[in-house]
Amino acid sequence: MTQSGSVKNHTRHAALGLTDEQAVRMYELMQLARKYDERGQLLQRAGKVNFNISGINQEPSQVAMAFAMDTERDWFLPYYRDYAFVLSVGMTVKELMLALFGKAEDPNSAGRQLPGHFGSKRLRIVTGSSPVTTQVPHAVGFALAAKMRGENSVSLVSFGEGSSNQGDFHEGCNFAGVMKLPVIFVCQNNGYAISVPLSKQTAGRISDRALGYGFPGFQVDGNDPLEVYRVFKEAHDRALAGEGPTLIEVVTYRVTPHSASDNDLAYRTKEEVEHHRAKDGIPAYRRYLTDIGLWNDEKEQELLARIRKEIDEATEYGERAPFQSVEDAFRYVYAETDEAGEVR
Amino acid sequence: MPVLEYIEAIRTAMKEEMERDSRVFVLGEDVGLKGGVFGATKGLQQQFGEMRSLDTPLAESAIAGVAIGAAMAGMRPVAEMQYSDFMFPATNQIISEAAKIRYRSNNDWDCPIVIRAPIGAGVFGGLYHSQCPESVFFGTPGLKIVAPATAYDAKGLLLAAIRDPDPVLFFENKKCYRLIADEVPEGEYTVPIGKASVMREGSDITVIGYSMPLHFAMQAADELSREEGIEAHILDLRTIQPLDREAILEAAARTGKVLIVHEDNKTGGVGAEVAAIISEELLFDLDAPIRRVCGPDVPATVFNPPGEKHFMLNKDKLKAAMLDLARY
Numbered sequence: 001m002t003q004s005g006s007v008k009n010h011t012r013h014a015a016l017g018l019t020d021e022q023a024v025r026m027y028e029l030m031q032l033a034r035k036y037d038e039r040g041q042l043l044q045r046a047g048k049v050n051f052n053i054s055g056i057n058q059e060p061s062q063v064a065m066a067f068a069m070d071t072e073r074d075w076f077l078p079y080y081r082d083y084a085f086v087l088s089v090g091m092t093v094k095e096l097m098l099a100l101f102g103k104a105e106d107p108n109s110a111g112r113q114l115p116g117h118f119g120s121k122r123l124r125i126v127t128g129s130s131p132v133t134t135q136v137p138h139a140v141g142f143a144l145a146a147k148m149r150g151e152n153s154v155s156l157v158s159f160g161e162g163s164s165n166q167g168d169f170h171e172g173c174n175f176a177g178v179m180k181l182p183v184i185f186v187c188q189n190n191g192y193a194i195s196v197p198l199s200k201q202t203a204g205r206i207s208d209r210a211l212g213y214g215f216p217g218f219q220v221d222g223n224d225p226l227e228v229y230r231v232f233k234e235a236h237d238r239a240l241a242g243e244g245p246t247l248i249e250v251v252t253y254r255v256t257p258h259s260a261s262d263n264d265l266a267y268r269t270k271e272e273v274e275h276h277r278a279k280d281g282i283p284a285y286r287r288y289l290t291d292i293g294l295w296n297d298e299k300e301q302e303l304l305a306r307i308r309k310e311i312d313e314a315t316e317y318g319e320r321a322p323f324q325s326v327e328d329a330f331r332y333v334y335a336e337t338d339e340a341g342e343v344r
Numbered sequence: 345m346p347v348l349e350y351i352e353a354i355r356t357a358m359k360e361e362m363e364r365d366s367r368v369f370v371l372g373e374d375v376g377l378k379g380g381v382f383g384a385t386k387g388l389q390q391q392f393g394e395m396r397s398l399d400t401p402l403a404e405s406a407i408a409g410v411a412i413g414a415a416m417a418g419m420r421p422v423a424e425m426q427y428s429d430f431m432f433p434a435t436n437q438i439i440s441e442a443a444k445i446r447y448r449s450n451n452d453w454d455c456p457i458v459i460r461a462p463i464g465a466g467v468f469g470g471l472y473h474s475q476c477p478e479s480v481f482f483g484t485p486g487l488k489i490v491a492p493a494t495a496y497d498a499k500g501l502l503l504a505a506i507r508d509p510d511p512v513l514f515f516e517n518k519k520c521y522r523l524i525a526d527e528v529p530e531g532e533y534t535v536p537i538g539k540a541s542v543m544r545e546g547s548d549i550t551v552i553g554y555s556m557p558l559h560f561a562m563q564a565a566d567e568l569s570r571e572e573g574i575e576a577h578i579l580d581l582r583t584i585q586p587l588d589r590e591a592i593l594e595a596a597a598r599t600g601k602v603l604i605v606h607e608d609n610k611t612g613g614v615g616a617e618v619a620a621i622i623s624e625e626l627l628f629d630l631d632a633p634i635r636r637v638c639g640p641d642v643p644a645t646v647f648n649p650p651g652e653k654h655f656m657l658n659k660d661k662l663k664a665a666m667l668d669l670a671r672y
Binding site: 075110117119127129134136138139142144145146148171174175324336343 | 410419441454509
């Protein structure tokens, strides 16, 4: 590494405008998401919860993309593996645990939806569903509303590479391209749509599809969070400058089965999974922080202990919390109004 | 009070609501510069500009999906599906998304959109410009569905739909656009969603329906009154979801003889639910079996004129069914 430039900018993250605190915080969030996710798998295998779907190995890029966004102004439409992303924009482990246990206090849906179906108006996370890709046109609608109202707001919508084959992906991209709307389309290409590998899903490169809609598309290595941050920051700047949407294909790999009810070794080898597991972005990022003196073993131990405690407490809380009453599960099909006729 | 065509009432509702509320905008294929293929949005782009009368790409799922996003963001979009036959690509957005957004978020998010779509045959539109898709959406919790028969109701229900906090499908009958004209007040008024209305009072038979076929029933009722002294009681549902149970039961009890009419196919149509409601509550008050006159269970409808005419409901078909029921 050359030592030219100011002290401030001689690390990769500083050159991108990230402070040391932010760089460290990114690492902490990656680990928090990883440990939460591992606990979720454990709880499912132990029969404590009925369903779990994992985002393991996708955390570094999810954290990085969140750091490029403005949590006060932007709108977020994540997909079901985006635990690290939602944790990075303000959701707590406790809230995720409440969703995992399906409890009333879960801010995402009060336990109505499967875990991983995020939504919180307070955090500007838009409610999502299970039919994939429906959130893509919604993100375009949020961006359209922002443009109509003259707001400096960007929509970020993420989805898997399987989703990039759905009509809603194409229809949403095209609409946003025509109207030059401030949307960042994020394809988290983890190589598999349940059991179907990328090679059987598409013959082209997903990021190239942007060309057909008249806006730029980029491919980025999901194991390199700082590069992911750079690409997202540029896309965010473009959106705010009125230059329209960007498609970003984050290349990652799904090291877990699709969900708790999937046996992945029926369609891929252990060796293939291990090969990708070895490329995990979290230890690599830890090495980066260690090399520049921002991290050490002592801090690591302290972090892991803190996370362990937070997850233990959240697990206990989630397990003990009450379910929504069955009577309340019939509420909110339509708006409820008070005596004055106002919507509650 | 001015007499307006049904389509003019729809246009007026949008225009007045866009003047009143800057969150309201229309979007769809050809709705902007052209003003819609039927002219329902004519003049709106000239008055409100390109953004609020928005020509979209030809992609129905995006029209619905973008409208849903904008609605969640606090806007009040009115999306037009050029023909209801073409709204099926948007069905996933309507049923899986719009209908469930409030419920699945436990009331954190809401989705106040209106989706307008022309229904019905009789314009030589062939198999894909003639259908009535109500039954596809009917029974989906979270959706409201209205289908006005008159210009007065068209304006009042559209204003109510735009102001409603939940998603509303607004099925307007394309045959009514220029054929139906009635008195429509100037300025704002709403027709409450979920309330049926008695179109004609009578004591011999009850006809329950919605949209265009009610006009045939009204013509038939006038003739039956003149020719046979039979007085039909006619109930316009106006809203098909949620159904006005009270009004249905009251209308059925009035005569004890019920004929249900709609242009949508008979099997699985709204009429089946209306009949079930009456059967559940009033079976022993009935003096005749409940009958239905509906679109036959074939795709609506063929392009050739004799075939289309044979498919369509008309005054004579209703008159025969009403007379038969009265004589039961």
